Amino acid sequence: MPRTRSGVGTGSRGENPSKRGSKLDLFRFVPFRLNRLAAEVSAALSGEYQERYGLDIPEWRVLATLGFRNDACSAQYIAHCTRTHKSTISRAVTALMKRRLVERLENEDDRREFQLRMTRKGKALYHELIPRLLRKEQEILSCLSAQERKDFALLLGKVEKGLGLVQTRKEASKTEAY
Amino acid sequence: MPRTRSGVGTGSRGENPSKRGSKLDLFRFVPFRLNRLAAEVSAALSGEYQERYGLDIPEWRVLATLGFRNDACSAQYIAHCTRTHKSTISRAVTALMKRRLVERLENEDDRREFQLRMTRKGKALYHELIPRLLRKEQEILSCLSAQERKDFALLLGKVEKGLGLVQTRKEASKTEAY
DNA sequence: CTAAGATAGTCGCATCTGCAACTATCTAAA
DNA sequence: TTTAGATAGTTGCAGATGCGACTATCTTAG
Numbered sequence: 218m219p220r221t222r223s224g225v226g227t228g229s230r231g232e233n234p235s236k237r238g239s240k241l242d243l244f245r246f247v248p249f250r251l252n253r254l255a256a257e258v259s260a261a262l263s264g265e266y267q268e269r270y271g272l273d274i275p276e277w278r279v280l281a282t283l284g285f286r287n288d289a290c291s292a293q294y295i296a297h298c299t300r301t302h303k304s305t306i307s308r309a310v311t312a313l314m315k316r317r318l319v320e321r322l323e324n325e326d327d328r329r330e331f332q333l334r335m336t337r338k339g340k341a342l343y344h345e346l347i348p349r350l351l352r353k354e355q356e357i358l359s360c361l362s363a364q365e366r367k368d369f370a371l372l373l374g375k376v377e378k379g380l381g382l383v384q385t386r387k388e389a390s391k392t393e394a395y
Numbered sequence: 396m397p398r399t400r401s402g403v404g405t406g407s408r409g410e411n412p413s414k415r416g417s418k419l420d421l422f423r424f425v426p427f428r429l430n431r432l433a434a435e436v437s438a439a440l441s442g443e444y445q446e447r448y449g450l451d452i453p454e455w456r457v458l459a460t461l462g463f464r465n466d467a468c469s470a471q472y473i474a475h476c477t478r479t480h481k482s483t484i485s486r487a488v489t490a491l492m493k494r495r496l497v498e499r500l501e502n503e504d505d506r507r508e509f510q511l512r513m514t515r516k517g518k519a520l521y522h523e524l525i526p527r528l529l530r531k532e533q534e535i536l537s538c539l540s541a542q543e544r545k546d547f548a549l550l551l552g553k554v555e556k557g558l559g560l561v562q563t564r565k566e567a568s569k570t571e572a573y
Numbered sequence: 574c575t576a577a578g579a580t581a582g583t584c585g586c587a588t589c590t591g592c593a594a595c596t597a598t599c600t601a602a603a
Numbered sequence: 604t605t606t607a608g609a610t611a612g613t614t615g616c617a618g619a620t621g622c623g624a625c626t627a628t629c630t631t632a633g
Contacts, residue, residue: 239525243459243477247532248436250551252452253478255433257558258426273619274430281421293581299421300431302621307582329581329628347417354425360557361550369550372543373428379538380435451589471611480591485612507598507611 258357265349270342271316275301275309279319280335284343289322289332300382318342436535443527448520453479453487457497458513462521467500467510478560496520 243249259274266272272280278299283290292310296303310333313319318339321331335343358366377383421427437452444450450458456477461468470488474481488511491497496517499509513521536544555561 239522240463240465241459241525241529242463243456245548246459246528247536247548247551248433248440248528249456249459249477250555251429251433251436253560254551254555254558255426255429256478257560258429261558262426275620278421278427281419281424281427285418285420287418291581299427300434303582304584304622305620307584308620311583327581327629331582344417347419350424350426351419357554357558358425360553365550365553368546369554370423370425372539372547372550373425373432375538375543376535376547377428377432380432380439380535382431382435453590469611481612482592482614483590485614486590489613505599505611509612 261357262350262353265353266346269349270346272346273309275305276313279306279309279313279333280339280343280346283319283333283335284340284347289334291324291330292333293330295333313339439535440528440531443531444524447527448524450524451487453483454491457484457487457491457511458517458521458524461497461511461513462518462525467512469502469508470511471508473511491517 266274266277278301279295282295282299292306293303295301296306299306310319310321314321317336319333320336321333324330324332358369361369374383444452444455456479457473460473460477470484471481473479474484477484488497488499492499495514497511498514499511502508502510536547539547552561
């Protein structure tokens with residue numbers, strides 16, 4: 218049974234409790250909404266990569282990067298383009314190697330870094346996982362019309378760009394160096 | 396533990412490294428984009444509440460909730476409406492009480508729970524912080540036109556609703572009980 | 574060649590946070 | 604009343620992750 222609210226409400230006590238417009242509705246505050254939404258979406262997806270395949274997010278990011286570029290690359294490259302700390306990527310790679318999903322080759326030209334690529338087993342898992350994730354994504358976006366999804370992607374892109382999250386062509390070609 | 400099954404599942408276990416459309420561009424994958432964007436936006440804001448005022452996100456959420464409802468409420472209520480785990484809220488409240496930003500009163504009707512509210516000092520901090528955060532938010536959204544911001548908020552709302560993140564009126568009145 | 578500085582990757586440490594167990598309290602039913 | 608079950612809040616524990624130090628290697632300048 219609902220407890221009776223103490224009748225204070227927005228009424229002003231002597232002290233001027235809520236002066237000016239200096240109030241903030243968390244539910245309309247975009248940073249909070251983005252955080253909450255991201256957490257919820259991650260939770261919705263985790264059933265696929267986490268429970269079903271035992272991958273955590275950093276591990277999944279490594280596989281996704283390797284799978285998309287169908288080509289070997291360094292851990293540093295993955296860290297840069299997924300904006301994940303290099304130590305996190307390092308641990309993810311270690312775990313993936315233990316499970317024989319990823320292997321690494323010495324780089325002759327620069328023996329500090331390794332070339333990473335998925336093993337056959339890793340690729341199999343990747344190709345099994347991708348359709349599931351894409352389906353989940355569509356499920357999450359199913360509340361939007363086709364046009365709204367486009368708009369949403371466009372707006373996300375603008376905000377990302379505004380925050381410097383988007384690679385320019387120049388940066389991308391520089392990134393090739395990794 | 397979900398060991399990978401021997402069969403590859405989607406068939407054609409042959410070589411064929413990148414078959415079909417089973418590829419995923421992380422940069423077009425909405426869950427990844429939301430995660431990255433939320434992290435970046437949080438980082439952009441942390442300068443205000445973290446560095447300047449020594450608050451972490453859960454602490455900030457407690458203050459924001461108390462500030463918006465200009466009324467005392469329980470820790471459980473805050474946990475529910477911010478979708479934060481109750482243990483996290485508990486620790487945040489403890490920290491805020493140590494700093495005398497928040498105080499709690501025994502609830503006569505139910506001695507399990509406490510009524511939380513900001514102290515004068517807490518309110519002062521809150522009213523100093525809010526305009527800064529709102530300014531930051533506007534800064535982040537400055538890459539969007541007024542109409543685009545509206546659209547963005549609307550689309551966020553639809554996705555939130557689709558995920559069950561939005562309170563209906565009925566739930567809201569039920570929540571009053573907390 | 575040598576030395577200084579940059580970079581790739583690893584690892585220890587500290588922090589954060591979710592989970593689950595626990596206490597105290599409330600509610601409802603026998 | 605007694606007892607079983609629910610709920611508010613706290614806390615120990617473990618897993619995840621960022622930071623910074625460290626090693627090894629590369630590059631560039633003298």
